[in-house]
Amino acid sequence: MSDIAWQGRWLEVRKQGPWEYVERIGDIGAAVIVAIDDGCVILVEQDRIPVGARSLELPAGLVGDDAEGESIEDAANRELEEETGYRADRIERLGAFRSSPGMTSERFELVRATGLTRVGDGGGHDGEDIVIHRVPLADLPAFVAERRAAGVAVDAKMLLLLGPTLLG
Numbered sequence: 001m002s003d004i005a006w007q008g009r010w011l012e013v014r015k016q017g018p019w020e021y022v023e024r025i026g027d028i029g030a031a032v033i034v035a036i037d038d039g040c041v042i043l044v045e046q047d048r049i050p051v052g053a054r055s056l057e058l059p060a061g062l063v064g065d066d067a068e069g070e071s072i073e074d075a076a077n078r079e080l081e082e083e084t085g086y087r088a089d090r091i092e093r094l095g096a097f098r099s100s101p102g103m104t105s106e107r108f109e110l111v112r113a114t115g116l117t118r119v120g121d122g123g124g125h126d127g128e129d130i131v132i133h134r135v136p137l138a139d140l141p142a143f144v145a146e147r148r149a150a151g152v153a154v155d156a157k158m159l160l161l162l163g164p165t166l167l168g
Contacts, residue, residue: 010065023105030108031076032060032157034094035086037116041140041161043133044083045152046124056133056147057155059083060108076111084132085122089115099156110160137161 002016012023035042035058048055061079064070070078073091081087094110124130135143140161148154 010062021103021105026064028065029063029072029096030060030106031063031072031079032058032097032108032110033076033080033091033113034058034110034160035080035084035088035113035116036137037086037134039138040134040136042080042084042086042116043135045131045133045147046128048153051153053151053153055153055155056144056158058157058160060157063109072109072111076109076113080113081119081122083122083124083128083130085118085120086113086116087119088113089117 002014004012005015005020006013007025010025010028012025014021014023042059043056044059045054045056047053059080061075061083063072063075072093076091077088090113092112092114094112096107096109099106099108122130122132133143144154144158144162
């Protein structure tokens, strides 16, 4: 049995024996979107307070945070459009994953977005200041290195795209 040390709107900090961890309140997960269009991957860069820096990431967002019962596919398309201005004809589930199981209960569903159409500017909601990057897959390692050299944090989920390059 765990004890709640602190609770906010979306998160709880819990303690169970020697473990301290963060848990999402309710049954809220996230959708992480691999959107590739004409040989380019669509990435986002935004301020992330916990790391004190901008972060380079795959587009993503919570499922069901605004509409109870929202499907993963609907959430992924909503978040893709809000963050990047692209809408997908097809969202395909690739599997469920845990982001950092030693620290948080957070889970996400990885999805592939195909048949992209630009329908807006993206950039997220007011105050999010999301920058959209459309990067040719062949240029991705150099692009990530350039952003990292500029002080931008790189989300671990980017390893999905960089893995073959890193492993040689």
